[in-house]
Amino acid sequence: MNHINKIEHLGIAVKDINKANSIYEKLLGVPPYKQEEVESEAVITSFFQVGPNKIELLASTKDDGTIAKFIEKRGEGIHHIAFDVENIEKELDRLKKEGFTILNEKPKLGADNKRVAFIHPKGTNGVLIELCEEIK
Numbered sequence: 001m002n003h004i005n006k007i008e009h010l011g012i013a014v015k016d017i018n019k020a021n022s023i024y025e026k027l028l029g030v031p032p033y034k035q036e037e038v039e040s041e042a043v044i045t046s047f048f049q050v051g052p053n054k055i056e057l058l059a060s061t062k063d064d065g066t067i068a069k070f071i072e073k074r075g076e077g078i079h080h081i082a083f084d085v086e087n088i089e090k091e092l093d094r095l096k097k098e099g100f101t102i103l104n105e106k107p108k109l110g111a112d113n114k115r116v117a118f119i120h121p122k123g124t125n126g127v128l129i130e131l132c133e134e135i136k
């Protein structure tokens with residue numbers, strides 16, 4: 001049984017979403033297919049599709065938002081890896097039992113029509129992990 005299906009996207013923290021959009025549009029040769037604000041997270045996101053893969057750019061909408069804090073500490077760059085899962089509750093349950101630190105007890109509404117939850121990077125060799133389940 002597959003717990004985790006695939007990498008759903010890579011999240012990249014950026015300071016300025018418009019500047020980053022034009023850089024990634026040049027890099028990838030396609031414009032973002034979607035730009036979306038997630039108010040609960042104080043982020044504005046844009047998504048690029050490259051073949052079967054997706055890249056999410058995230059910029060903070062608040063000076064003290066999580067992305068702003070991340071950039072302050074570590075600079076712009078890869079922020080998280082998101083995995084696509086079939087059943088997010090089951091996976092959270094499994095990973096909790098495995099000893100991972102779950103940052104969201106209950107999945108929340110994320111960008112791009114997903115229910116999401118995060119796993120603390122301290123238990124994953126420094127990488128913030130996002131689980132996401134597509135809302136069908």
Ligand code: ZN
Nearest residue numbers: 011056082130
């Ligand atoms: Zn993400």
